[in-house]
Amino acid sequence: MKEILEQDLDQDQHTQRILKHFVGDIRGPKDGPTIIAVAGMHGNEPTGVVAIQRVIDILEPLKEEISGRFIGLQGNISALLEDVRFVEEDMNRLWVTSILDKVRRTPFESLKTPDRAELKELLCILDPIVLESPDEEIIYIDIHTFSGTGGMFSITPREERHVELLSQLKIPLVFGVEHALVGTSMEYVEDAGHIGFAFETGSHETKEAEENAYAGLLVLLVAAGLVPANRLEHFGDYYSYLMNKVEGYPHKVQFVYKHIIEEGDDFEMLDGFQNFDPVKKGDWLANDRYGKVFAQNDGFILMPLYQKQGNDGFFIVKAVE
Numbered sequence: 001m002k003e004i005l006e007q008d009l010d011q012d013q014h015t016q017r018i019l020k021h022f023v024g025d026i027r028g029p030k031d032g033p034t035i036i037a038v039a040g041m042h043g044n045e046p047t048g049v050v051a052i053q054r055v056i057d058i059l060e061p062l063k064e065e066i067s068g069r070f071i072g073l074q075g076n077i078s079a080l081l082e083d084v085r086f087v088e089e090d091m092n093r094l095w096v097t098s099i100l101d102k103v104r105r106t107p108f109e110s111l112k113t114p115d116r117a118e119l120k121e122l123l124c125i126l127d128p129i130v131l132e133s134p135d136e137e138i139i140y141i142d143i144h145t146f147s148g149t150g151g152m153f154s155i156t157p158r159e160e161r162h163v164e165l166l167s168q169l170k171i172p173l174v175f176g177v178e179h180a181l182v183g184t185s186m187e188y189v190e191d192a193g194h195i196g197f198a199f200e201t202g203s204h205e206t207k208e209a210e211e212n213a214y215a216g217l218l219v220l221l222v223a224a225g226l227v228p229a230n231r232l233e234h235f236g237d238y239y240s241y242l243m244n245k246v247e248g249y250p251h252k253v254q255f256v257y258k259h260i261i262e263e264g265d266d267f268e269m270l271d272g273f274q275n276f277d278p279v280k281k282g283d284w285l286a287n288d289r290y291g292k293v294f295a296q297n298d299g300f301i302l303m304p305l306y307q308k309q310g311n312d313g314f315f316i317v318k319a320v321e
């Protein structure tokens with residue numbers, strides 16, 4: 001009897017933990033897409049969670065006008081509480097089929113890291129939607145921020161339905177990074193046949209990153225047909241704000257190079273690099289314990305690393321078209 005009671009208690013605890021991931025969930029009376037926005041997959045990137053909360057607040061009174069469903073989630077709550085990228089494992093590198101399968105089969109108390117427990121909780125929410133509704137239109141947005149400075153962008157597969165939707169945001173689209181970053185949640189959504197992309201909105205914990213995420217989400221919701229533009233207060237202002245922000249950046253770029261940091265490299269990026277700064281092959285970009293790190297290609301620099309946690313030093317991308 002005691003055992004059963006304890007089990008019930010555990011069950012309840014897990015349910016509580018799972019529910020905590022919801023920032024909000026709004027379903028309208030009309031048919032339409034299911035849009036899932038996740039933020040805080042990295043715990044030192046809380047601005048996206050605030051932006052999602054603001055979207056929920058603006059949608060709530062418009063419930064009757066909504067076609068489809070908007071779900072806002074926060075990712076790694078343990079890491080968010082500690083304001084670290086991850087506790088023991090990068091949660092956004094675990095979405096590999098074999099790891100997901102193992103995490104699903106392992107009881108909560110036997111999972112080897114807190115980040116895996118967070119992942120399992122998210123899967124309890126996402127699996128029934130993403131895996132069990134192949135015919136529904138699902139759009140998944142993974143919101144991030146970066147440690148450097150410079151313009152926002154989206155990481156997306158180079159597929160027509162993605163490009164068509166994201167082109168309405170006019171933010172630079174970065175193709176091919178999905179092959180360089182294995183195990184992101186985007187991959188899990190893509191494998192299930194849905195639209196999934198990452199939205200890198202600005203520098204960590206800045207008001208600008210929050211505004212960019214908020215404006216970007218609103219434009220996307222309208223573009224996807226979830227809510228009519230004329231029902232959203234100040235939509236025009238946010239649209240112009242976004243257009244203003246992305247002016248002067250390349251529209252479409254292709255991943256060409258990633259500097260991988262290995263354990264003990266003591267990698268240090270030189271000061272002052274911003275997203276989309278042009279670089280030439282041979283430019284001095286960083287230092288590590290072996291000396292100077294030079295650009296291996298011409299192109300634009302992306303996501304220069306200015307924080308301790310993380311294994312990607314910088315990316316180089318090239319304009320396409």
Ligand SMILES: [Zn+2]
Pocket residue numbers: 041042045144145
């Ligand atoms: Zn991130």
